[in-house]
Amino acid sequence: MSDYENNGCFCLDELTDGKASLKRLTDDLKAEYPVFLEKRDSASISELHITVKALWNEFSSLLHSVAEYDSGELYRTALKLFDGLKRFDYLGSGNYPALISALYSFADMLPDKAGIDAKAAAHLMNRIKMGYFPTDEEHVRLIKQAINFPKTQVNILDPCCGEGLALKAFAENENAATYGIELDESRGHTAQKNLNNARLGSFFHSSVPFGRFHALLLNPPYLSCPGENGGRRMERAFLSDTLPLLMRGGLLVYIIPYHRADSSVCRTLATYYKNLSVFRFRAGEFKKYKQIVFFGIRAEKHAAERTAEKIERLCLCPEKIPLIDTVPKGLYSLPVKETAVPYFKGSVFDVEELVGQLKASDSLDLLFESADLESRTRKPLLPLNLSQIGLVGASGLMNGLVDSDHPHVIKGKIIREKTRKNMPSDREDVSGFSETESNKIIFNVLTQDRYITIG
Template sequence: MALMFPRLARNFARNGYYPTDEITLERTLQALTPSSTGRMRIFDPCAGEGVALAETAHALGRDRVEAYAVEYNRERADHCRALLDRVLHSDLMDTIVTRQAFGLLWLNPPYGDLVADHSGASQYQGKGRQRLEKAFYQRALPLLQYGGVLVFIVPHYVLDDELCGWLCNHFTELRIYTAADPTFRQVVIFGIRVRRQDLARPREVAQVREYLQAIGAGVQNAETLPTTWPWEPYAVLPASTDLEHFYRVTLEPEQFNQEVKRLRGLWPDFTLHFGQSGVQPRPPVRELSRWHLALALAAGAISGVVKSKSGRVLVLKGDTYKDKVRKTEFTEDQDGNVSEVRILTDRFVPIIRAWDMTPGSPNRGCVLTISSTADTPPEPEIPVPETAPVPTYAAPFEPGRLLLTQAVQYLVENRSINLALYLDRHLAGDWGEISDDDRSSNQRALKTGERLLSGYDIDAEGETRLWILTEANRCATTILLPSDY
């Protein structure tokens, strides 16, 4: 059952890899006992080479245990797959796993301080010292079923007031011991997850918390793991729910390559995607306003060589791409249940590039860029193609930038709605199906510069309504559904 040669242990530690030593693993397994019936499901969110979880599965009865793991390092993940049932080569924070799906959580997380990403976001949700051990604890705790067993292996100095409070609020029958190998100053913590209302008396909880804090501060030393477990073993309960989700969110290049091979290419039917590329585009059914022209340019519907009325020649290429801002939040209710919420916010960024090819122009060869980003240069004049002259459209107000919510964008992409029809009505002062009070407010807002709101029923039954909202400063007009507000 040896994990590695002892002389290699420190090399692993320098690379941020702290596997459980052989003696500590042997003594820890004596504290665990299998359930009398049913199949057990155990999990290690940072499994290393998978030896610790594999030995745990054998100790509990390999034919009755399903062992799941996540490992960030590719070589160690490949080694895990030879020992365990299912292994994800991934960062734990980049996975979707069913909550309360495991009867045992073996948590020996990476050690060290957290570093925020390039946008300043952090995986840690708390007020104490930001540590990797805490971030992994927060992420892995909801995956353990109530009544499930925790084996938590961390350096003793990580046990600050915050982490000790979490442990005492989430677990009962807490016991802490010093690891058999003192190299990494580790402690092994055992506990059974319970709801907060099922905790022991407050005084007993306070005493356990003070004891953990004293060990974390180095004021008191925990006993070394006993060679023979003197207490009643912790029973690993059978799985109480189905494991519906166990997958990685993003793909590494190698995994993407495997998926492409499995699908036999990105587009198995090439003509389905590119069969219409040679079709001559049809002219618009009506003359384009300046707003329509800008929208068509940003969408890439108008590209190539265009000429303005002044004789300016530009080579145009427009596009709109969707950027996602990702955020993860952890909350804890009064019962001690930790909830994880992943928020993906869409951000639509239009960008138009124009290559000035006007004969004799001093700017010949220069590239102009028009975008909605913060560092956008002053917006140049938008050229008008000869095939799409600009009509004189007298709108009672300036609409500003056009913004669409994700729900409206979906309707547009599926050709379920013609936005131009409703936007023209909004710009012309036809406010649609709104109340008399809102209609009066809009008429007053045309003079006072307040916000404008239109509402249009977009189906025959009147069950689906579209809102168009122009901001008070006329910087933007947003098209949305009432459910997006």
């Protein structure tokens, strides 16, 4: 059984569903066109309009999955067909038979779960398993040029920090406290050497306070399979779940492949961030990973449907996105307000982290100091009365050498004692008795010249 059959991957699931939807909508278009030609009334025009709009939306979503699967010839064909769909004269002299034929042909070209060959599936799964695409330090420096850091201390979070190198370079020579979380244990331990605070485990199960971070450096995993977050793609999941962590006015730096800027991602960006801008990575990195970087300032939720659509259209044509080299210096400024991060806990118990915390803490010293206090010799403030002496003896604490003017050894213990008592009887030839058992405290005392039992 192949890796895909075991695990699945998002883009093939999306392509399979999209292929079926595209064929269904093409069937609808094929059936509605003759009705429109015959009647040309408002009802037939309305039906045609609804189908065409659904076709555009479906094709727009398909483009992202096609680019993820194959950004070569198949994607270029998809872009040309999408451009043709938008320019087509649906109510005029458009060549419907040619359009319908082109849509069917393109749908047949799309891969799906049933038809993908083993070689293509293996190639896709290998890309998925790579998963870890850290931002190179050269691009981090270019990104940093766009940002003004205040003199006050800022908190910067990378929720999937890898080895922490990108965040370290981002905060270098700045008054910044760095916070990172990493799922991979080996990379996480390396990050602990590079960052002020690095924790192990899944970000989604970690404990991180809301509204305490001035900047968020977010480069989430790409090409992921359904896993602990079910049907959520990682770039969407990280974007939405990190929203509450940025303070108002905080800066988002969001790095993803251009083809993952789908309607959901663009809508989140446009709704919760302002002063958005997007730049394309340099040719070498872009050729490998297709990365773009978004900048945005955290704002109150606001309606921005048109902005989201504009961003999505731009990202479908990455050659139109400006290069990161052209980003204006000091385009964004981090908030000046200092704030503490009261807690920061990963989802995995980290022994090495605990060791470091204990070394930095005085809790062990206090513990041993308390143990010393408990073990010291203590004398009662007042002489013990008879009952208290009995309790001490019964507990076994009076058990050893008594150093005094007349030294002796004393040991207290409890013994069981039986007492028999005669009971009167009405009959002369019969006598009765009762027997009871009770605890009795005795002390055995050994002096210099004799042995005494008291009790």
